[in-house]
Amino acid sequence: MKRCLFFVAVLLVLGTFPAAYAAKPVIAISQFVEHPALDAVLKGFQDELKDNGIDVNYKIYNAQGNVGTTYQIATQIVGEKPDMIVAIATPSAQACVKQYEKYPDLKGIPMLFSAITDPLAAGLVSNYEKPGGDVSGVSNQMPMGKHLDMMQRFMPDLKNVGVIYNRGEMNSVSSIRRLKKAAKERGMTIVETSVTNSSEVQQAAMSLIGNVDALFIPTDNTVVSAMEVVVKVCRRTQTPLFVADTDSVTRGAIAALGFDYYLHGRQTGAMAIRILNGERVGDMPVEFQEKLDFHVFPAAAQKMGVTLSQTLIDAADTVH
Known part of the structure; x- marks a missing residue:
C-alpha cells in the first residue's frame, strides 16, 4: 500500500x-x-x-x-x-x-x-x-552637443572630429544627423565614414587618421562591438579617442559622457x-534615462599622447 x-x-x-x-x-x-x-x-x-x-x-x-x-x-x-x-x-x-x-x-x-x-x-x-x-x-537618446562639449574640455582647439558608424543602424543615422547639427553650431566639422560590419572597422578608422583631430564613436552597435580595433589604431597613431558608451572607456577610450x-x-x-x-x-x-555619467581613463589618454589635468580627473564620476 x-x-x-x-x-x-x-x-x-x-x-x-x-x-x-x-x-x-x-x-x-x-x-x-x-x-x-x-x-x-x-x-x-x-x-x-x-x-x-x-x-x-x-x-x-x-x-x-x-x-x-x-x-x-x-x-x-x-x-x-x-x-x-x-x-x-x-x-x-x-x-x-x-x-x-x-x-x-x-x-x-x-x-x-x-x-x-x-x-x-x-x-x-x-x-x-x-x-x-x-x-x-x-x-x-541624449543631446549630441554634450558629447562635443565634453571633448572640448580635453581639446579646446578641437575642430575636426572623425566618426565611424553603420549606415544600416537607424539609431546611428539619427545620431550623426544630430551630431552634425551640434558641430555646426560650435564651428566644428564632422568627418564621417561608414561600415556595414565589424570587420570593416579597422580600415574605416585608418581612413580618418591624419584628417581629424580626434575620433568619436557614438552608440553604434557594430562599431562598439569592435572597439578594441579602434583603440589599437588610435594608440598607434596617437589620435585621441572619445566615445558615447561609458563601458567602452574601460576598453581603452579616453573618456565618455553617457548612461x-x-x-x-x-x-x-x-x-x-x-x-x-x-x-x-x-x-x-x-x-x-536622465542621469549622465562622466568617465575618464588617464592611462588610456597617455597611450594616445594626451595628459589629463587634475581638474578633469577630479570632475569625473568614474576614473578608470
Missing part, C-alpha cells in the same frame, strides 16, 4: 511540474549583438525582475550583429507567442515591430524596447507620450513589471 501511495505521489509531482513551469510568464529577448553596454542592459533587466520577486522564463536570442538574423529571430519569436517581447538595440526592435505589421494575431502581446536612440525615426512608436498599440520602452546601461536595463525591467501587473504598454510613455 505504501509503495502504491509512493508512486501516486511521484505521478502527482511529475504531473504538476510542467503545469507550474508553464504558468510562469515567458519573456522572449532579442539582442542585436554582444558587447558590454547591451549585455549590461540584459543583466539589469533580469536583475530588476529577480529583485522584485518576479519569476519568469526567458528565451534569449542574439543576432551577433547580423541584421538578417534579427528578422529570423523575430520570426521564431512570433511562432512561440511569448507573454512579452523585449528588444535590445534598434535593429532587433525594428525586426520585431515588423512582425506586428505582418501578423495581426500578435496584437495584444506587449513589446518593450531598450537602448534605442531614436524610437520615432526607427518607426517603433508614433508618439512618445502615448505610444498606443503594443510597443513602448526606454530610449538612450549607465545596467540602470537602463533596470528601468526597462521596471516597465516590464508594470505590464505583468496589468498595465497596458500602449498607455506607458516612452522613458528616457
Whole structure:
C-alpha cells in the first residue's frame, strides 16, 4: 500500500511540474549583438525582475550583429507567442515591430524596447507620450552637443572630429544627423565614414587618421562591438579617442559622457513589471534615462599622447 501511495505521489509531482513551469510568464529577448553596454542592459533587466520577486522564463536570442538574423529571430519569436517581447538595440526592435505589421494575431502581446536612440525615426512608436498599440520602452537618446562639449574640455582647439558608424543602424543615422547639427553650431566639422560590419572597422578608422583631430564613436552597435580595433589604431597613431558608451572607456577610450546601461536595463525591467501587473504598454510613455555619467581613463589618454589635468580627473564620476 505504501509503495502504491509512493508512486501516486511521484505521478502527482511529475504531473504538476510542467503545469507550474508553464504558468510562469515567458519573456522572449532579442539582442542585436554582444558587447558590454547591451549585455549590461540584459543583466539589469533580469536583475530588476529577480529583485522584485518576479519569476519568469526567458528565451534569449542574439543576432551577433547580423541584421538578417534579427528578422529570423523575430520570426521564431512570433511562432512561440511569448507573454512579452523585449528588444535590445534598434535593429532587433525594428525586426520585431515588423512582425506586428505582418501578423495581426500578435496584437495584444506587449513589446518593450531598450537602448534605442531614436524610437520615432526607427518607426517603433508614433508618439512618445502615448505610444498606443503594443510597443513602448526606454530610449538612450541624449543631446549630441554634450558629447562635443565634453571633448572640448580635453581639446579646446578641437575642430575636426572623425566618426565611424553603420549606415544600416537607424539609431546611428539619427545620431550623426544630430551630431552634425551640434558641430555646426560650435564651428566644428564632422568627418564621417561608414561600415556595414565589424570587420570593416579597422580600415574605416585608418581612413580618418591624419584628417581629424580626434575620433568619436557614438552608440553604434557594430562599431562598439569592435572597439578594441579602434583603440589599437588610435594608440598607434596617437589620435585621441572619445566615445558615447561609458563601458567602452574601460576598453581603452579616453573618456565618455553617457548612461549607465545596467540602470537602463533596470528601468526597462521596471516597465516590464508594470505590464505583468496589468498595465497596458500602449498607455506607458516612452522613458528616457536622465542621469549622465562622466568617465575618464588617464592611462588610456597617455597611450594616445594626451595628459589629463587634475581638474578633469577630479570632475569625473568614474576614473578608470
